[in-house]
């Protein structure tokens with residue numbers, strides 16, 4: 001089915017939506033993005049994504065294309081028009097185009113570019129992948145130093161997924177200076193003796209919206225949490241592991257670099273966290 005998408009102020013059929021070849025998002029990856037999940041036709045943690053978008057824009061001196069309320073309205077209209085019950089809304093804001101290619105930022109009055117589209121994912125909350133658990137490999141983290149800003153520079157994460165695929169795995173965890181940073185498109189955790197371990201927030205990782213919610217819910221459920229650096233070897237010796245992201249919620253990890261965790265099926269704490277997160281998200285969705 002042809003989707004309705006949003007581009008620079010207009011709702012259009014996807015094959016009529018166009019952006020300039022001079023748009024800096026296209027030429028320079030000078031753009032930021034958000035992905036918000038949809039369950040029961042409602043947006044999960046819209047506020048968290050809107051606040052992080054504002055931060056990404058501010059860190060890069062980019063102009064916001066519209067207000068938070070307008071963004072919410074666009075998200076809702078696309079979800080409704082496209083009949084999304086379970087799925088995702090992708091949003092991208094670029095520094096726009098001043099009609100040429102130049103390393104220097106264009107005039108600050110240049111209108112930012114904005115694109116949104118939906119992705120229909122029936123069964124997202126009950127995906128077979130989450131019931132099986134993911135196999136991950138470790139790869140070097142060679143990304144830039146501002147991973148806290150959600151930019152569209154996704155070539156290396158995309159290559160990481162391909163490396164994983166080639167190795168017969170589902171995803172890759174990245175390692176820098178001996179410590180795991182995060183997954184290609186998710187935050188990474190392991191569990192040992194009931195304690196959930198994950199890397200603390202810094203410029204080295206994306207400040208996941210799902211991470212924040214899951215850690216809060218884990219704390220409320222009296223689970224032990226340690227935010228500290230950890231090595232891939234520690235994770236391989238874990239009882240369980242998992243990742244979090246807006247597009248896969250809590251995803252159990254059952255194998256790291258060919259080493260099986262526990263009995264090779266999703267662990268009880270990861271499964272419980274997924275349930276709690278989905279329940280809570282459905283209740284607070286807007």
Ligand code: PLP
Pocket residue numbers: 035182183184185186187205206207208209210211244245246247
């Ligand atoms: N880390 C990286 C590198 C990501 O790309 C993502 C999501 O795209 C995440 C973590 C998880 O963030 P969120 O929970 O906000 O989706």
